[in-house]
Amino acid sequence: MKDYDEATRFLGQWGRFQQIVFFLLCASIFPNGFGAFSLVFLTDIPDHRCTVPEVNLTQDWHKAIIPIKVVNGNQELSRCSRYRLDVVGNLSALGLVPGRDVNLTDLEQEACVDGWSYGRDIYQSTVVSEFDLVCVDQWKQPFTSTIYFLGVLVGSFFSGQLSDRFGRKPIFFATMAIQTLFTFAAIFSPSWTVFCILLFISGLGQISNYVSAFVLGTEILTGHVRVLFSSMGVSLAFAFGYMMLPLFAYFLRDCRSLLLALSLPGLLYLPLWWFIPESPRWLLSQGKYQEAEAILREAAKRNKLQAPHLIFDDHNIDADKTQMQPKERLIVFNLLKSGNIRSTTLILCMVWFTLSTGYFGLSLNTSRLHANPYISCFISAAVEVCQNSIALEMLGKFGLTTGTALMFAYTAELYPTVLRNTATGTCTTVSRVGSCIAPFLLQLSMFFKYLPYITLGTLAVASAFATLFLPESFGRPLPQTIQQMHRRESVTFPCIKRKERSKAVVLFESQL
Incomplete structure (x- = not known):
């Protein structure tokens, strides 16, 4: 069968169909931006x-x-x-x-x-003042954030595998519904325990729908539009949603009113079910050629183009089904099965862990950087859009944000369609371990003021060195099978000379 990008070349890259998918998926990221860091205000400790x-x-x-x-x-x-x-x-x-x-x-x-x-000079109420999470119970304040990120961790782990098994679209909308419903339910929490349970369940959908939307757009879009979506589109949408958070928190200084404002936008995305299609790449990986062709023909109509009579080669379908659907069901353990995939997965997990620990550690610390937490939060969000930093911590936050945005795109480009969402979900799961410990990492400053920053800096240097051993994906088509992923070659450095080998080289493109 022809390469997917070649087979769908008749659609173009920026027609009405691609525009709808691009902007609607980016719009679905907005609630993740102001939902992920709502804990900055919800769990802040008032005087x-x-x-x-x-x-x-x-x-x-x-x-x-x-x-x-x-x-x-x-x-x-x-x-x-x-x-x-x-x-x-x-x-x-x-x-x-x-x-x-x-x-x-x-x-x-x-x-x-x-x-x-x-004191009510900044907040009318927070979770801390509602449930008295101070003094002997002050440990509950950072632990509340940890419980939320534990929910994100569990959701990232299972949603990736479910998405590879049942499809990107149903998991995308299911996790979005979970996030919306349980954020709303948290408004009526009678105790801290109940609030934490609802917060944990809400966290199950928080990043899960982000990852599903990201993979869905990466697989539907092609060419430079896909690169634009995966590297900038979702990142800017998240950042703009993040920038809206301090605006909501400034006018809604009661924690229950803020929770209501954070949950209602999720209802606006229900109609997207009829506009966002399933990933044709995933359908092909499951052998559902007719459904994939139906989506592509509908896309051609929206772009006012004529689809070819035969989109995929029939004489190669049976052979391709055998290649795309091995007898063994692909699960998370396939990420560690062979040496090549295992090394890639472990290095990526290390980098994801470092980025998440630093990113959430600095983000959750924004309320302590300025007398006005709303200003600090807005600056922290704005630094994700522009490069003007006003302090070293914001410069570090910019680097972590850039790295995180690139890692989403890089991870999706390294793994094949049959494992792409599982791999992305697994990497984000490991990263959530970092976000879980981030609230407590900040407490290290009690022993030495700069210890949190030294810890984060050491992890960042080690991770940067580890990435040198990862393969390059620039300019190469998305792999469809594990075999195609294996044939990717590591990045080469002009200053390093390698011994010539007589072994024949098999190009990645020749396998398509």
């Missing part, structure tokens, strides 16, 4: 201190009941303790003045037994 109930205290004792502590060389009111209320009440009743008649350092302190009072 807080112990609640002092209405008791008969003098004005001086009302001001002095919260101890003053030195944090990083600055004096701050304690967030997790107060002087014992009964003792302070007796001293106030005796008419004693704090600091003059009573040495405050000698007074016994107690925990916030009556709860906390939260």
Whole structure:
């Protein structure tokens, strides 16, 4: 059978059909942009201190009941303790003045037994203030983000395999529905436990529909349009969605209202089912030639073109079915079966892990970079679109963003159609391990201020060196079979001389 790109050359690259697929798939990425980092605002820790109930205290004792502590060389009111209320009440009743008649350092302190009072100058409420995730329960604040990314991890792992088995389109819409419904359900969470369960399920669809949309567009589009979509289209759509997040959060400062705003846009994408087709490449890999031809003929009508009488060669269909559908069902373990695929997979997983750890570590840290978290978040999102950085951290974020965008395109180009979504899903699964530990990685600054950045920098250098051992995919057609993937040659360096071998060279194109 002819190469897919050659067989579909009659469609052109930028007709009405390709334009619809390109822009609708990019539009479907928008909710991922503002959904992935909503935790920056949902789980931010507002200013807080112990609640002092209405008791008969003098004005001086009302001001002095919260101890003053030195944090990083600055004096701050304690967030997790107060002087014992009964003792302070007796001293106030005796008419004693704090600091003059009573040495405050000698007074016994107690925990916030009556709860906390939260500042409302930035947020009306967050998940932290709703469920009191402070002081002894402060570990729940970063763990909330980790639970969400664990959901993303599980979703990435299974959605990739399901997509290769049942198709790109059904998994794309199913994961989008999961993300929308359970984000909406989280609004009504009565407790932190319930919220985390719903957040985990919402995470199942968060990146899964992104990966499905990415692979779907990569396989439908051809030529330079495919490169434009995979390297810039989805990345810009994600970045613009990310830039909308601080705008929503600024006007909706209540966490439940923000969740509602994040879930509603998902309903707008339901009609896309009738406009976005299944991947013809995937249909061909499953031997469904008639369905693939039907999609291509409909695409020709939209482009106002005449499809050829015979799109695929009938005399090679039976042989191609044997090649495209081996007796053994391809699963995630096929990514480790042979030495060539195994080395490619392990290196890619290492790079994905590094990029995700750094990307989410810096992104989740944006609320601490500026007194106004909305400004910090917008700058962090804008740096994904342009190259103007205002600080070293934003420059690092730009590099990680660029690397992530390229890795999506690179991974999809390395693996064959029968394993493409499984491979992409597996790599993103490993990357989610990095995003799961990112909230806790930031806590390393308590031991040494620059330790998180040293850790991320070391991982980045090691991963950059490992990529030198990956094969090149530039200018080559997408592989359809594992055999075609095996024949890809590693990138060569002009400064390195290799010994000539008499073994014959088999070109990748000759196998199509």
